[in-house]
Amino acid sequence: MHEYSVGLTISGDDLDEAEISAMLGMAASLFFKKGEPLSPRSQKERSTSTWSIDFYQPAGKPVWPSLEEALRYMIERLLPKRDALLELRERYSMDAYCGHFGSGFGGGPSITPETLGVLSQLGLTLTIKTYWGSTEPE
Numbered sequence: 001m002h003e004y005s006v007g008l009t010i011s012g013d014d015l016d017e018a019e020i021s022a023m024l025g026m027a028a029s030l031f032f033k034k035g036e037p038l039s040p041r042s043q044k045e046r047s048t049s050t051w052s053i054d055f056y057q058p059a060g061k062p063v064w065p066s067l068e069e070a071l072r073y074m075i076e077r078l079l080p081k082r083d084a085l086l087e088l089r090e091r092y093s094m095d096a097y098c099g100h101f102g103s104g105f106g107g108g109p110s111i112t113p114e115t116l117g118v119l120s121q122l123g124l125t126l127t128i129k130t131y132w133g134s135t136e137p138e
Contacts, residue, residue: 003063005099006070007054012092015049023084029054067109089123096124
């Protein structure tokens with residue numbers, strides 16, 4: 001079985017959470033500030049600030065059965081923000097991301113040329129991270 005999560009990450013040294021949220025009209029799912037510890041027990045600090053938003057299914061489920069469907073959902077929400085995204089891209093590092101969760105052989109992500117074209121128009125690189133195992137709680 002294959003499932004997918006999608007989102008947008010914006011990173012930069014002087015990134016301001018409130019400014020990014022206002023420009024995009026969206027609240028961050030996660031925000032990390034440069035210099036904060038990587039985790040409560042870590043001595044290492046975050047090297048950059050990061051604003052991130054996840055795009056869940058309309059019913060609130062965090063994973064999608066189709067990467068294409070998930071990307072189209074995200075694109076529908078980001079396309080009206082194109083000008084703001086292109087402005088932010090000039091100042092910060094920005095990626096669309098996909099979590100690919102696989103629990104069997106065969107299958108995997110598939111993206112149409114049309115979807116790739118719209119991601120390009122938004123100035124977004126797509127990063128796909130693959131994880132093996134179930135997304136269901138044990």
